[in-house]
Amino acid sequence: MSALRLAGAVAAAKAVAGATRVLRLGGGTVLPGRVARWLFPRVLEELTGALDPVVVVSGTNGKTTTARLVARALEVAGLRTVSNRAGANLQAGLVASVALASDLRGRPRAQAAVFEVDEATLPAVLPVLRPRVLVLTNLFRDQLDRYAEVERVAERWRGALASLEPTAVVCYNADDPQVADVARLAPARLPFGIEDASAGRDALEEAADVRFCYRCGVAYRYSVVFLSHAGHYACPACGWSRPAPSVRAESVRLVGTSGSEVLLRWDGEGFVVRSGLPGLYNVYNLVAAAAACRALGLPADVWRRAAESVRPAFGRGERLTWDGVELRILLVKNPAGFNEVLRLVVRERPRSLLLAINDRTADGRDVSWLWDVEFERLQGLEAHVTVSGLRAEDMALRLKYAGWPEERTTVERDLARGLRRARDRTPAGGVLFCLPTYTAMLELRRVLSRWGVVAPFWED
Amino acid sequence: MDLVLVHLFPDLLNLYGDRGNLVALRERARRRGIHVVVKEVRLEDDLPDDGDLYLLGGGEDRQQALVARALQQHAGTLRAAVAGGAVVLAVCGGYQLLGHGYRAADGHQLPGLGLLDVTTQHPGHRARRLVGNVVASCTLPGVGSLVGFENHGGRTRLGPGVQPLARVRVGFGNNGEDGTEGAWCGTVFGTYLHGPVLPKNPRLADHLLTLALRRRHGDVRLQPLDDRWEEAAHTAAAARAGLRLRR
Numbered sequence: 090m091s092a093l094r095l096a097g098a099v100a101a102a103k104a105v106a107g108a109t110r111v112l113r114l115g116g117g118t119v120l121p122g123r124v125a126r127w128l129f130p131r132v133l134e135e136l137t138g139a140l141d142p143v144v145v146v147s148g149t150n151g152k153t154t155t156a157r158l159v160a161r162a163l164e165v166a167g168l169r170t171v172s173n174r175a176g177a178n179l180q181a182g183l184v185a186s187v188a189l190a191s192d193l194r195g196r197p198r199a200q201a202a203v204f205e206v207d208e209a210t211l212p213a214v215l216p217v218l219r220p221r222v223l224v225l226t227n228l229f230r231d232q233l234d235r236y237a238e239v240e241r242v243a244e245r246w247r248g249a250l251a252s253l254e255p256t257a258v259v260c261y262n263a264d265d266p267q268v269a270d271v272a273r274l275a276p277a278r279l280p281f282g283i284e285d286a287s288a289g290r291d292a293l294e295e296a297a298d299v300r301f302c303y304r305c306g307v308a309y310r311y312s313v314v315f316l317s318h319a320g321h322y323a324c325p326a327c328g329w330s331r332p333a334p335s336v337r338a339e340s341v342r343l344v345g346t347s348g349s350e351v352l353l354r355w356d357g358e359g360f361v362v363r364s365g366l367p368g369l370y371n372v373y374n375l376v377a378a379a380a381a382c383r384a385l386g387l388p389a390d391v392w393r394r395a396a397e398s399v400r401p402a403f404g405r406g407e408r409l410t411w412d413g414v415e416l417r418i419l420l421v422k423n424p425a426g427f428n429e430v431l432r433l434v435v436r437e438r439p440r441s442l443l444l445a446i447n448d449r450t451a452d453g454r455d456v457s458w459l460w461d462v463e464f465e466r467l468q469g470l471e472a473h474v475t476v477s478g479l480r481a482e483d484m485a486l487r488l489k490y491a492g493w494p495e496e497r498t499t500v501e502r503d504l505a506r507g508l509r510r511a512r513d514r515t516p517a518g519g520v521l522f523c524l525p526t527y528t529a530m531l532e533l534r535r536v537l538s539r540w541g542v543v544a545p546f547w548e549d
Numbered sequence: 550m551d552l553v554l555v556h557l558f559p560d561l562l563n564l565y566g567d568r569g570n571l572v573a574l575r576e577r578a579r580r581r582g583i584h585v586v587v588k589e590v591r592l593e594d595d596l597p598d599d600g601d602l603y604l605l606g607g608g609e610d611r612q613q614a615l616v617a618r619a620l621q622q623h624a625g626t627l628r629a630a631v632a633g634g635a636v637v638l639a640v641c642g643g644y645q646l647l648g649h650g651y652r653a654a655d656g657h658q659l660p661g662l663g664l665l666d667v668t669t670q671h672p673g674h675r676a677r678r679l680v681g682n683v684v685a686s687c688t689l690p691g692v693g694s695l696v697g698f699e700n701h702g703g704r705t706r707l708g709p710g711v712q713p714l715a716r717v718r719v720g721f722g723n724n725g726e727d728g729t730e731g732a733w734c735g736t737v738f739g740t741y742l743h744g745p746v747l748p749k750n751p752r753l754a755d756h757l758l759t760l761a762l763r764r765r766h767g768d769v770r771l772q773p774l775d776d777r778w779e780e781a782a783h784t785a786a787a788a789r790a791g792l793r794l795r796r
Contacts, residue, residue: 230564238609306615308560308592448789454681455698457743460566482785486748486778490572495778502785 091135095195098129099136102188118177122185133180134217136187136195140171140202142385143218145211148226148268150426151374152178152205153402154366155226158378160203162395166387171199178207180214208242212249219254222384223275224377225261225268229317230461231423231453243267250274260380262373263334264319270303281380282334284354288341288369289313289320302327315369317425336380341372346406346417346433346522353379355389362396367406368433370426403543404530411542414441414515418523420530422452424461427524431466434522440471441515442522445478445504445529452526456480464491473514475499477507478529504529505536550766551584552758555600558608558616559589562643565700567606569745570638573754574602580774583762596623602636602761603627605643607743610653613642617659620646624662631664634764636736636757640746644731644739645669645703654702664737666710667723669703678702682790683720683742685730688712692752694794695730696786697742705741707732714740719790736760749786751779 102121109120125132137143142163146156156172163170173186183204191197206214208228215223225246228239250259250271259275262268263282272278283289291313301308302324314320323330339359340352348365351372364375375396382392401407404420419434421427434442448454459480464487467474474497476484481502488498499514501507508523515521525533537543556571571587578585588597592615608616620627631637637647645651648667651659654674661669680700687695695715704724707713713723714731722730722741731740738757740746747754755771762769787794 240609240611301611301615306611455565455700455743457566457569457698457745460569460572460745460748461563479789480785482778482782483749486782487569489778490569490576490748500781 091131092194094129095132095135096193098125098132099188099191099195100193101125101128102185103193106185106189118173118185119179119181120185121188122177122181122183125184125188126181132188133184133214136184136191136197137202137218140197140200142201142221144201144203144222144224144381144385145206145215145218145220146203146224146226146377147206147208147211148224148262149208149229149231149423150370151226151377154371154374154405155224155377155381156203156205157402158374158395158399159224159381161399162378162382162387162391163201163203163385165394166391168201169199170201170203171197172203173205178205179210183214209245212245212252215249216252221257222381223253223257223259224381225259225272226373226377227262227265227316227319228267229423229425230458239267243271246271247274258384260377260384262319262377263332264315264321266309266318266322266331267303269332279336279380279384280332280334281336281376282331283315283338283341283369283372283376284334285338285341286313286321288343288372289315302329304329316373316429319373336376336383338372338376341369343367343369345437346419351375355379355383358389360389360393362393364396364399366399366401368429370429371406403534404525409537409542411537411540412512413517414512415520416523417520418525418530418533420527421524422527424458427462430524431463434524435466435470437520437522438470439522440473440519441511442472442474442524443507443511444474444476444484445507445523445525445533446476446480446484447478447526447529447532448480449528452528456483459483459487462487464488464493468492473497473499475501475507475511475514477501477504478526481507504532508533508536550582550762550769551586552578552762553586553588553597553599553601555588555590555597555603557590557596557603557605557643558592558619559606560591561612561616562606562608564607564609565641565698565743566745567640567743570606570640570747571604573745573747573751574758577751577754577774578758581772592619596626598626598630600630600635601764602638602757603630605637605639605646607641607643613646613651614659616642617646617651617661620662621660627662628664631735631737634736636761636764637664637738638757639739640743641701641741644741645705647737647739648705651703665732665734665739666708667705667732667739668708669705671703674702676702679721679725681720682786683722683730684718684787684790684792684794685715685720685722686718687715687753689714689733689753689756692750692756694718694783694787695742695746695750695753696783696790697740697744697746697749699741699743701741705732710734714738719792744786749779749782751776
């Protein structure tokens with residue numbers, strides 16, 4: 090009976106996916122999963138039961154790129170791997186990704202799986218997916234209208250770790266005090282982090298959210314900060330401090346928005362990797378993926394080959410050529426990520442920027458977070474800024490109060506028109522830096538695919 | 550002319566871009582040639598008694614509990630400042646602590662300052678949070694509509710000693726039932742609106758600035774600023790909440 094229902098659910102998912110493509114309704118990464126779950130609620134469990142290993146990646150930032158790196162490593166190691174690449178990371182998205190990669194009897198045409206999972210969805214799917222490796226990247230302030238509080242997400246994670254198999258390994262970011270604290274409850278742990286203090290700063294940003302010890306409520310002391318509240322910390326009251334990471338970036342050299350060079354320490358051995366993934370946040374993704382590879386028993390060289398061959402996911406530092414300018418698209422989702430992207434972009438002395446801010450559910454309906462982003466960094470640039478998206482006016486106002494001149498700001502709510510106007514402000518052959526929120530990025534993708542600049546999303 | 554802004558616990562109560570309120574007040578004062586001094590108060594600091602305007606933001610439950618204890622130590626100073634005409638603006642968690650007290654979701658009671666005649670109770674984690682865009686009509690003369698975003702579990706009830714800051718047109722407001730949003734009494738103001746509230750509601754910002762300046766500088770009248778972008782953001786936010794405003 091359940092085999093029949095499974096087959097029905099898979100067939101329905103495939104039919105819906107086919108229809109959405111024919112009708113050009115978009116990526117078709119979620120709806121097929123919704124239909125399959127409606128027909129057969131246990132579909133995810135049935136489809137993934139035979140997959141081994143299953144790796145789950147969760148956290149506020151870095152899910153997509155880390156999952157992509159781990160999936161690539163498994164492919165390099167010779168395992169056919171299914172993953173939910175397009176960032177469809179709620180339950181329906183997971184179901185759709187496996188259903189579409191299965192035959193009509195519900196047998197996946199893959200051995201391994203790597204899933205990125207929304208941080209609030211994690212507790213519901215862990216008992217179903219029973220991963221061999223769980224990667225926890227970080228917990229930053231994000232979409233407070235959906236998650237209520239960072240603290241609440243951490244609390245749910247604590248409960249979720251109890252559902253892991255005793256053999257599962259949790260790879261966690263030792264530099265994030267809240268994540269490290271949650272991971273104390275894991276059956277087996279593998280901490281990762283950045284050692285190279287010269288890659289960090291010595292002060293906390295405005296956006297840093299957790300700076301108080303979970304146990305005693307006393308402010309952590311940091312000797313170095315890398316990203317928001319991720320760094321080297323210790324509690325002066327109870328003495329708890331950053332766990333020493335087993336997989337770590339010993340030295341880091343960032344090459345603008347082009348990539349990075351990282352010396353990774355793994356079981357006493359050192360490996361240098363040159364990747365095309367820009368920014369310190371991607372160094373975390375590289376190290377997180379390395380930790381997952383180690384937990385899976387893959388050799389370091391497999392990780393290196395994966396890291397050097399992975400291209401940025403759409404909107405994660407991707408470069409495109411369009412109409413005489415180069416587009417560099419850098420997704421911005423929350424203050425921690427936006428601050429890091431601004432830091433990268435400002436170093437390149439940009440002449441033209443497009444900031445596209447939406448407030449749909451997947452972006453977070455509350456745009457207050459724009460005031461936690463340090464747009465004051467833009468001061469002194471010889472650039473023109475085009476603001477677009479459903480909350481273009483909010484963005485424009487934020488720029489005004491950051492001291493950015495009104496005469497060098499263009500407000501165009503419509504994204505397609507905004508993109509054209511931003512191009513008109515970009516010197517020929519120059520770079521237009523596009524910083525969209527999540528749904529603005531999807532919209533940008535649709536616009537660019539309509540114009541024939543990129544392939545539609547679902548081919549990614 | 551000069552103005553002293555005191556930002557309370559910027560490291561603890563900074564949940565929803567609360568820094569934006571400080572930035573809006575500071576910039577709007579500076580554009581009028583007013584010299585602004587900003588004093589930040591952290592947990593271990595004394596509260597300055599010379600503030601013209603005190604700002605309190607919102608925080609997560611744990612942070613709010615830490616702040617509630619610290620505020621009790623500053624209660625005398627803050628009450629004296631208010632008695633001397635100082636302005637207080639408190640948002641969300643800070644607003645709850647300006648009242649008589651806050652009963653948290655787990656039944657735990659946090660003491661308040663009693664500067665506003667309001668009481669807040671959290672009905673428990675199973676009750677729905679009041680989250681979304683808000684448009685409201687301000688009860689202060691000349692301010693007009695207010696726009697913002699609310700996200701709170703606590704339900705606040707107003708006593709006879711305060712007036713609602715606004716009447717809700719879209720959204721929940723204090724408790725989702727009586728149509729009121731925020732509260733004010735004399736120079737003390739509380740609201741659930743972030744966004745943050747002041748940049749997109751420049752008339753409310755100027756109302757607070759005027760009150761704060763009058764404490765030491767007599768009958769101040771602020772010169773108008775070019776607020777086209779502020780008004781555009783205000784109108785656009787109302788439209789996203791489903792309301793077409795005519796300003």
